[in-house]
Amino acid sequence: MKNTRKIVASLAGVVLLVAAAAVVVSFWAFSQMEKAAEARKHTYVVISRAGDLLSALRDAETGQRGYSLTGNEAFLEPYLAVRDSVRGQLEELRQLTLISAAHKHLDALAPLLDTKLAEMSHVIELRRNHDMTAVLAAVGSGQGKRLMDSIRAETRSFIQIEESALAQHEAEFQSNMRHLFIIIVTTSLLTLLFALSFAYFIYRETQQRLKNLAKISEDEALEYAESIIDTVREPLIALDQDLRVVSVSRSFYEFFKVKPEETVGQLIYDLGNKQWDIPKLRELLETILPQKTTFDNYEVEHDFATIGTRIMLLNARQIQRVLGKERIILLAIEDITERREIENGLEKAHEELKELAAELKRVARVKAEFLANMSHELRTPLNSINGFSEVLYDETFGPLNEKQKKYVNNVSTSGKHLLLLINQILDMAKVEAGKMNLVLSSLPMKRLLNDISMLVADMVSKKKIEMSLKIAENLPNIEADELKVKEIIYNLLSNAVKFTPEGGKIGMRASARKADSEIEVVVWDTGVGIAPENMEKIFEGFFRVDTPYSRVTEGTGLGLPLSKKLVELHGGKLFVESEGLNKGTEVRFTLPIIFRGVV
């Protein structure tokens, strides 16, 4: 860098020196030329003055002759002018003449002029005295003419000397001009040469520096680009305009299981033993990209020998480089094989799900039909069983003995139990299918609870059980399905009776709760209770607590779970609490005063 600066400075110095020299030389040459011009002008002036003097003299002679012939004084004017000025003119010439050789002629001219003037003055005097003969004699003597010739000869010599001086000046001037021309041309050429070399040097330096800069920024850019490329998870490949690999991302090596040495510099189609010779890729790189510089989501499916069939989405970018005509093609490869599989799987799953949903719908319909048929088919024989056993028991067509009556009663009771089972199973199925519809009305709960307690009064007194009711005086009416609510309460009360030994206690409490938004009913007993491990099972259906106090036929095992479902259908909650086996049970449920669900 320092060197360069020195060179630039010295070169600039030389150029300046040469230019200055040229200027000085030019100035000198111009002054020479000016001098020469001045000398020339001076010589011209001298020659013309000499000429003037001669012609003035000639005019004076002509005037003198005119006067001699006519006697007219007016002819004497030129003579008078010359006579008065000739000395001064001569002196002027002497002063103007710088060349000594010419002085000699001027010196010779002075007495000649005096003599001539004297001769002319003599002739004029003769004429003035009217001595025409003397005048003619004087003129005829030819003295005037001889004098005039001498004057002319001297003057001519003088002019010749001056002219030769002029020629010398002219030659000097010409030679000076030639020198000047040569000097100017030479210095100009030199200046030009130095300026050109200076410019060339600067150009070369700048080029070099630019190249270095470009190289530095290119290196940096390359490093930067490569670090980006390596960071990107999806395989990325950069190609030059001949579709040879310039660089690829680390992920590319990992994904396609290739090595750098068999990748960089290779034609893309040749990669991995020509595995990459893919017609669709050729189409993208050779047909599509030249027309469009960008192309996204170009789908290519290909069977690679090393990694099997892959579905890829290619994003291609064609980048024109700032310097040069090269193009770089960036190819980002997204492997969507798995995504496609998942999508296909999802689609398939969706189809299957649709089929399943249709199947479920069909199954639900079949189930509903089956339940309806089952209900119908079971009820028809039950009609006979229950009907005839009742008629027999009632002795409508004649008396039965004790045993017969007891047996026929057993038939009747079993039939009724079976009917209850059928009804509850159907209800459970309906609730679970979401098809249990509620018929809402305003229920006078106080009276309803009392009425239902009357239904179990028979069973209660038979088992010598004590039943206590605590129904709040201000218990509000609720909006609910009357039959369902009756069923709930009857189920719970009859359970309490069934699972309480003789001499035990059962009871029912009812009151409004939560700022009169719901009522709570509690049915409790001092019976067999529920073991903690069975707490969950009692809601499963057909589960009955084993008890020595109740006959198996008395319960269906569906009363409690169905009651819970019916309570929930109304928007209430049902809980069972028991401190354990033989510690009694408390079933607590709530019903909203205003129904908020959808009927």
Place this chain on the structure above:
Amino acid sequence: MRKKALVVDDNGNNLMLEKDLLEVAGFEVFEAENAAGGIAIARREKPDIIIMDVRLPDMRGTEAARILRQDKETSDIPIVFVTASVMAEGREEINAITNSGFIGKPINTRTFAKEISQFIK
């Protein structure tokens, strides 16, 4: 004069039970095991009430009822459907028949005749 009741049911046992209960209650009872027979008897006897099963071998009881309703002679006779199809879903076809009633099976033998009598004007 004894009230006339027509019982149409393809199940012999049910037919017998209902007939016995009605006869005990003082009805003169006519029986049919299918809809066609029932319609014929209804036209001939013009009973005070018809007790009809819904699932009959030749047609549905409700269809037989519509035929009876179209006949001037039988159009006013109350029809009580006694059926084992107690699900709410089948109830519309019964409600569509004017002057009709519904009793689900199994019947309550102690109240059956009384329930039937309530449908006679």
